[in-house]
Amino acid sequence: MAPDPPPEYGPGFLTWLRETTEAAWANVEEPSLDDFRSAGFIGATWRRGTRWTGPLDDETITQLERRFGVHFPPDYRLLLQTLxxxxxxxxxxxxxxxxxxxxxxxxxxDWLHEGTCIRARMQAVADRSEFAEELDLHYGGRRWLEGGPSPQLLPIYAHRYVVDDDSQWVLSIVGGDAIVYGENLRAYLLAELDDVLKASEDRP
Known part of the structure; x- marks a missing residue:
């Protein structure tokens, strides 16, 4: 059974996350197309042997910020430096x-090699008017309304985005639907990888 996660976000938590998820991925079952068909499952699953590719050094991260015209907030920068x-x-x-x-x-x-995917995800949320009112209504913060300050949205996984502001939010955005998927990066990672972490707990 995997140890409990460190209570605070930082290098120790990210190291724990790497060790725990990679141990689970080393033994994950890969469904066949027949398995998907039988289960009626639509979506993607992790592959056996999945691993984290990091770390990235500070110079590389700064070059990526220039390449994409973005700013990585401290917590996400630490994730890039580690995982x-x-x-x-x-x-x-x-x-x-x-x-x-x-x-x-x-x-x-992968900000080094998946630029096409990342730019497509950034373009998908370029029109903030589609989801700004929903975020303002349910979560507050006039910054999301048209004409107000516009925080950068940094793709992290699928249609999830790290918000580059003091909120520390990770949003899930599909068209005009938007929710806060994690109130901070630690909470988000534990939620996104919940199935992987549970698989690790089941290991002897």
């Missing part, structure tokens, strides 16, 4: 014309 991204891409299935079709999807984004 960065996952490899290989996840494997999944979605509806085809007649049957399920297999596909690949990135895990935690």
């Amino acid at each position: 960065h991204s996952t490899t290989p891409w996840r494997r999944g299935a979605h509806d085809g014309t007649v049957d399920l079709v297999e596909y690949r999807a990135p895990g935690f984004y």
Whole structure:
């Protein structure tokens, strides 16, 4: 059984996260297309042997900020310095014309090699008006309304975004639907990787 996570976000927590998730990924079962079909499951799953690719050094991270025109907030910068991204891409299935079709999807984004995916995700939330009123209504903060200050949204995984402001939020945004998926990066990582962490707890 894996030890409990450190109570505070920092290098110790991220090291624990690397060790715990990689131990679980080393033994994860990879479903076949028939398994997806039988389960009626649409989506992507982790691959056996998935690992974190980090660390990135400070110079590389600064170069990435210039390349993408972004600023990485301190907590996300620490994640890049420690873990960065996952490899290989996840494997999944979605509806085809007649049957399920297999596909690949990135895990935690690789800012060095997955620029096309990252830019597409940034473009998907370029029009803040689609979700700004919903965020303001449910979570407060006039900064999300049109004409107000506009925090950067940094893709981290799928349609999840780290907010570059003092809120420390991680948002999940699909079209006009937006929720706070994690009140800070630690809470987000524990929620996003909950199934992986539970698998690690089940190990003898």
